[in-house]
Amino acid sequence: MNLKQLSQLLGLSQTTVSRALNGYPEVNEATRERVLQAVKETGYRPNKAAQRLATGKAGSIGLVMPTAPGHQSDVHFGEFLAGLGEESVRHDFHFVIMPSDPDDEVAALRRLAISGNVDALFVAYMRGHDPRIPMLKSLSMPYVVHGRSFGSEPDYPFLDIDNEGAFYDATRLLLQLGHTRFALMNGPMHLDFAIRRKNGVISALAERGLTLDEDCMSHALMTDEQGLLAMERFLQLPNRPTAILCSSTVLALGAIRAVNQAGLRLGEDISLIAHDDVLPLLKPESFSVPLTTTRSSLRAAGARIAQRLIGTVKQAGPFPDQELWKTELIVRASTGPAPQQL
Amino acid sequence: MNLKQLSQLLGLSQTTVSRALNGYPEVNEATRERVLQAVKETGYRPNKAAQRLATGKAGSIGLVMPTAPGHQSDVHFGEFLAGLGEESVRHDFHFVIMPSDPDDEVAALRRLAISGNVDALFVAYMRGHDPRIPMLKSLSMPYVVHGRSFGSEPDYPFLDIDNEGAFYDATRLLLQLGHTRFALMNGPMHLDFAIRRKNGVISALAERGLTLDEDCMSHALMTDEQGLLAMERFLQLPNRPTAILCSSTVLALGAIRAVNQAGLRLGEDISLIAHDDVLPLLKPESFSVPLTTTRSSLRAAGARIAQRLIGTVKQAGPFPDQELWKTELIVRASTGPAPQQL
DNA sequence: GGGAAATTTCAAAGCGCTTTGACAACCAAC
DNA sequence: GTTGGTTGTCAAAGCGCTTTGAAATTTCCC
Numbered sequence: 001m002n003l004k005q006l007s008q009l010l011g012l013s014q015t016t017v018s019r020a021l022n023g024y025p026e027v028n029e030a031t032r033e034r035v036l037q038a039v040k041e042t043g044y045r046p047n048k049a050a051q052r053l054a055t056g057k058a059g060s061i062g063l064v065m066p067t068a069p070g071h072q073s074d075v076h077f078g079e080f081l082a083g084l085g086e087e088s089v090r091h092d093f094h095f096v097i098m099p100s101d102p103d104d105e106v107a108a109l110r111r112l113a114i115s116g117n118v119d120a121l122f123v124a125y126m127r128g129h130d131p132r133i134p135m136l137k138s139l140s141m142p143y144v145v146h147g148r149s150f151g152s153e154p155d156y157p158f159l160d161i162d163n164e165g166a167f168y169d170a171t172r173l174l175l176q177l178g179h180t181r182f183a184l185m186n187g188p189m190h191l192d193f194a195i196r197r198k199n200g201v202i203s204a205l206a207e208r209g210l211t212l213d214e215d216c217m218s219h220a221l222m223t224d225e226q227g228l229l230a231m232e233r234f235l236q237l238p239n240r241p242t243a244i245l246c247s248s249t250v251l252a253l254g255a256i257r258a259v260n261q262a263g264l265r266l267g268e269d270i271s272l273i274a275h276d277d278v279l280p281l282l283k284p285e286s287f288s289v290p291l292t293t294t295r296s297s298l299r300a301a302g303a304r305i306a307q308r309l310i311g312t313v314k315q316a317g318p319f320p321d322q323e324l325w326k327t328e329l330i331v332r333a334s335t336g337p338a339p340q341q342l
Numbered sequence: 343m344n345l346k347q348l349s350q351l352l353g354l355s356q357t358t359v360s361r362a363l364n365g366y367p368e369v370n371e372a373t374r375e376r377v378l379q380a381v382k383e384t385g386y387r388p389n390k391a392a393q394r395l396a397t398g399k400a401g402s403i404g405l406v407m408p409t410a411p412g413h414q415s416d417v418h419f420g421e422f423l424a425g426l427g428e429e430s431v432r433h434d435f436h437f438v439i440m441p442s443d444p445d446d447e448v449a450a451l452r453r454l455a456i457s458g459n460v461d462a463l464f465v466a467y468m469r470g471h472d473p474r475i476p477m478l479k480s481l482s483m484p485y486v487v488h489g490r491s492f493g494s495e496p497d498y499p500f501l502d503i504d505n506e507g508a509f510y511d512a513t514r515l516l517l518q519l520g521h522t523r524f525a526l527m528n529g530p531m532h533l534d535f536a537i538r539r540k541n542g543v544i545s546a547l548a549e550r551g552l553t554l555d556e557d558c559m560s561h562a563l564m565t566d567e568q569g570l571l572a573m574e575r576f577l578q579l580p581n582r583p584t585a586i587l588c589s590s591t592v593l594a595l596g597a598i599r600a601v602n603q604a605g606l607r608l609g610e611d612i613s614l615i616a617h618d619d620v621l622p623l624l625k626p627e628s629f630s631v632p633l634t635t636t637r638s639s640l641r642a643a644g645a646r647i648a649q650r651l652i653g654t655v656k657q658a659g660p661f662p663d664q665e666l667w668k669t670e671l672i673v674r675a676s677t678g679p680a681p682q683q684l
Numbered sequence: 685g686g687g688a689a690a691t692t693t694c695a696a697a698g699c700g701c702t703t704t705g706a707c708a709a710c711c712a713a714c
Numbered sequence: 715g716t717t718g719g720t721t722g723t724c725a726a727a728g729c730g731c732t733t734t735g736a737a738a739t740t741t742c743c744c
Contacts, residue, residue, distance in 0.1 A: 002700055013724045018702060028722060047458040049394040050700035053729045058391070060438070067427035072622050073641065078420025085409035085441035094440045094454075096402070099427035112436075116389040116730085223622065250623060257628065280414050280565065281592065281623055286599065299415065344730055355694045360732060370692060392730035395699045458700090691740065699732085707724075714717080 001044045010038055021046070052116065060094050061309050062118030064109050066102040066125060072223055075250065076298055079279055080124065080146070083302020091310050106131050113139050120309040122146065126192040142312040144305045150195045157321045159305050163193045166294040166327040167200030170245055170273040173292075173329065175208055178338035179243035179271060183216035183234045185227060185255060186247045194219060194247065197275075201245055216241055220251075227254025235262050242338050246274040249282040252291060265289075271335040275327075290332035296325055343386045352380055363388070394458065402436050403651050404460030406451050408444040408467060414565055417592065418640055421621055422466065422488070425644020433652050448473050455481050462651040464488065468534040484654040486647045492537045501647050501665045505535045508636040508669040509542030512587055512615040515634075515671065517550055520680035521585035521613060525558035525576045527569060527597060528589045536561060536589065539617075543587055558583055562593075569596025577604050584680050588616040591624040594633060607631075613677040617669075632674035638667055 007017045012031070020027045020035035038044070052058045061084065065077065081095075088094060096117050100108030105125070109132055113121060119142070123132055126147035133152050136143050145158040171182065184201050187194040202212055215237055218230035227250065234241055235258065246252045252274035259270050266272060266289040276284050276293035278300075284291035308319045349359045354373070361369045362377035380386070394400045403426065407419065423437075430436060438459050442450030447467070451474055455463060463485040465474055472491035475498055487500040513524065526543050529536040544554055557579055560572035569592065576583055577600065588594045594616035601612050608614060608631040618626050618635035620642075626633035650661045 003702095004700075014701080015703080015725080016723055019723095022702080026722065031722080043456075045453065045456045047395070047700050049391050049400070049458045050729090051702080052391040053389075053395050053731085054700080054702040056729080065423070065427050067424055067431060069428050071424075071428075073421055073424030075417065075420065075623055078417065078423070079415055081407070081420070081439075082409055082413075082415030085407050085439070086411050086413075089409060089441040089443065094438055094459075096436055096438055097423075097427070098436045099431040101431065111387065114385075114387040116391045117436075224625075224628065253623070254628075257630075260630070281417055281595070283566075286566065286596075288599075288602075345732095346730075356731080357695080357733080358693055361693095364732085368692065373692080389730050392699090393732080395701085396730080396732040398699080686744095687742105689740105689742075691738105693738070694736085695734105696736105697732105697734080699730105701729090702727105703729105704727080705725100708722090710719105710721075712717105712719085714715100 001042050002047065003044075006035075006038060006042065006044050009042070010034060057313070058117055058119045059092065060096050060118050061088065061120050061122055061306065062096045062098065062112045063122040063124070064100050064105055064112065065097050066105065067099045068101050071102065072221065074222075075279055075281070076222075076248075076277055077124075079277065079298045080302040083297075083299035083304075084122070084306045085302075086299070087303040087306035088310065091314070093306075093310055106135060110135060110139075113141055119313045120144075122305055122309060127190045128192055128195055130192070142309060144308050146301060146305060147192050148196075150192045154322065157308070159301055159308070159323045159325070161296045161301070161325045161327055163196035164200035164203075166275065166296075166329070167197040167245060168204045169200075169327075169329050170292075170294050171201045171204035171243075173331070174243040174245075174271055174273065174335065175204065175210075177243075177271065177335060180210060180338065181216075181239060181241040182210070182212060182243045182245065183241035184212060184218070184245045184247075185230050185234075185251050186217065186219050187222050189219040197245075197247060222248040222250050224250055224254035224257070227251035228258045229254070231255040231258035232262075235259075235264070242270060244270060244272040246272060249274045249276050249279060249284060249291065249293070252287075253282065256287065256289075267333045267336045269339055271338070273335060276330075284330070284332060287334070289334050292332045292335040293330050294327040295330055296327040301325070343384050344389065345386075348380060348384065348386050351384070352376060398458075399655070400459055400461050401434065402438050402460050403430065403462050403464055403648065404438045404440065404454045405464040405466070406447050406454065407439050407441050408447065409441045410443050413444065414563065416564075417621055417623065418564075418590075418619055419466075421619065421640045422644040425639075425641035425646075426464070426648045427644075428641070429645040429648035430652065433656075435648075435652055448477060452477060452481075455483055461655045462486075464647055464651060469532045470534055470537055472534070484651060486650050488643060488647060489534050490538075492534045496664065499650070499663045501643055501650070501667070503638045503643070503667045503669055505538035506542035506545075508617065508638075508671070509539040509587060510546045511542075511669075511671050512634075512636050513543045513546035515673070516585040516587075516613055516615065516677065517546065517552075519585075519613065519677060522552060522680065523558075523581060523583040524552070524554060524585045524587065525583035526554060526560070526587045526589075527572045527576075527593050528559065528561050529564050531561040539587075539589060564590040564592050566592055566596035566599070569593035569598075570600045571596070573597040573600035574604075577601075577606070584612060586612060586614040588614055591616045591618050591621060591626060591633065591635070594629075595624065598629065598631075609675045609678045611681055613680070615677060618672075626672075626674060629676070631676050634674045634677040635672050636669040637672055638669040643667070 020032040121143040124146040128150040130149035220226035276295040278297040284293045362374040466488040468489035471493040562568035618637040620639040
């Protein structure tokens with residue numbers, strides 16, 4: 001069933017039917033009723049491709065999903081998607097997800113943009129000096145960046161959390177508890193959030209004249225295995241750290257396993273603060289020793305970005321171009337005073 | 343840049359350029375080279391919406407993502423998506439994800455199908471007597487069902503794991519270890535896999551003249567909280583079960599917390615077998631007591647379904663219509679002989 | 685050199701929708 | 715009875731691509 005058939009059925013022109021459906025005022029209410037009734041009976045749905053071709057609007061948000069055979073799927077991605085979905089469902093928007101090798105994201109994003117399949121782009125997994133920024137600017141399509149790109153002028157629309165502030169605050173807390181030997185378990189070094197978190201730690205330490213040893217930093221994929229490995233390394237250091245900052249509760253999961261296996265007690269021998277993206281599976285309060293965390297909901301960020309993107313596409317009022325969300329620092333049992341010097 | 347402009351630039355007709363790009367034989371190799379070169383220089387990409395309108399092919403797979411504000415996002419979904427992605431990226435396919443309230447999936451699926459946005463559908467979260475099956479049959483669009491629909495004639499294309507067999511085998515193992523008091527921690531009762539798993543347990547028990555008490559069954563969302571709650575209930579039963587079958591490692595996570603909190607030892611006081619979807623975050627071997635599991639990779643299933651769907655759309659050879667994957671039963675430390683009767 | 689066959693290119697139609705600009709039809713007002 | 719303003723409807727153009735059927739060009743063989 002298409003417009004032509006429907007309009008013939010009704011003895012109306014395509015124009016009138018189209019207008020009736022799209023809420024234009026210049027159509028008789030009685031006629032509109034008839035049309036709506038016929039739509040109900042026939043189950044007619046406009047062909048999206050045609051609609052898109054005619055209007056240029058697609059009703060969809062595009063994003064790139066990094067994936068590759070063997071590439072471990074990322075829990076954070078799923079959670080973020082849930083946030084996008086939660087908002088999109090309210091506006092009858094959907095997503096187009098372009099899977100892409102993680103090293104090919106620029107090209108994938110460009111393909112997606114010029115495919116005409118989407119009205120707006122969402123971009124994540126930002127890197128330092130990210131090449132996608134200039135690319136996006138050259139496109140004339142709305143986009144919102146989740147995160148920022150360290151080293152690029154922040155003159156693009158983004159939503160980020162205050163990564164530096166979060167880790168600065170977390171470090172300060174540990175300093176106040178008397179810790180002096182720190183380690184940072186971070187995400188991959190090229191990613192923006194990792195850079196900023198590291199800076200936060202370093203600047204808090206610097207205020208006390210402390211530095212972060214190269215040995216006491218790990219940059220790795222945010223999986224529990226990597227957390228385990230990194231912590232094992234830290235624990236074998238001659239003068240092992242007592243305070244650990246951890247970029248994700250996923251890493252913390254492995255890290256804590258290592259702590260337990262070494263026969264140490266979390267919150268006593270080792271204090272640990274992790275960043276909590278509010279993943280449904282990893283509630284910090286459910287850990288055997290509840291985790292002190294910096295918290296910011298990834299899902300909420302997803303929903304907000306969807307809101308901004310959809311709003312922009314629908315031209316529903318102006319949105320702030322740049323948002324920086326504060327994180328909460330929530331103290332639980334995994335942090336305690338530094339153990340007495342032996 | 344569109345086809346018209348490009349062809350003018352080259353001094354060729356749109357037809358020739360289009361043919362050159364789509365690999366038709368009736369175009370001079372030299373001409374094709376020129377066209378390809380120009381494409382490279384101009385960065386021309388065909389407008390997908392137009393292509394779709396003209397060909398009816400979209401190069402995309404559609405799926406419905408259940409979501410709602412407050413609806414906990416499902417790790418399993420993300421993992422499955424990763425599998426789809428892994429395969430799709432190889433064929434330059436992408437997905438269209440339609441978020442939908444979990445109670446509105448039939449309608450969402452129908453909208454997606456007739457939107458003209460997708461070539462094929464993937465359908466999951468199957469229920470008993472699922473109304474989507476007849477709907478899909480009436481559509482003339484390829485689809486593959488992940489799972490099956492208990493109560494419907496299995497005459498539709500699906501990929502499922504042998505849920506009944508898996509839980510039958512797992513139950514048998516526990517029976518052989520001498521257990522007589524069983525409990526089943528299952529997913530929501532209306533879902534197909536939950537029905538089949540329950541049947542597997544019941545029929546294995548029946549062979550020994552045992553039954554599964556209503557008290558010893560829980561049907562709930564597969565979250566760790568629910569696992570915790572269910573296990574707490576089981577442990578308070580007057581004659582508490584010693585053998586637990588668990589539909590997901592996510593549930594097991596909570597269940598084990600409850601076991602620990604009760605001061606019981608997993609693998610001694612309580613034996614537990616969980617179904618393992620091979621989620622990146624929940625490796626059964628990483629649990630403090632490694633988990634005995636029935637295993638089947640969700641991601642692999644996703645990849646396979648993508649393969650079948652894409653193959654069908656591209657008409658690349660026939661695929662089996664129905665696949666039933668066996669699960670592996672992997673014995674680790676969470677199962678042991680039944681404790682002596684007190 | 686002429687005619688048939690093969691090769692290469694083209695103009696135009698069509699995919700299903702929206703939107704522009706024009707046109708009836710009706711009523712009110714002068 | 716003309717003008718003027720609504721109101722409701724329509725035919726036709728256009729979005730950017732593919733594909734059909736025909737035309738132009740080249741190649742081949744006798």
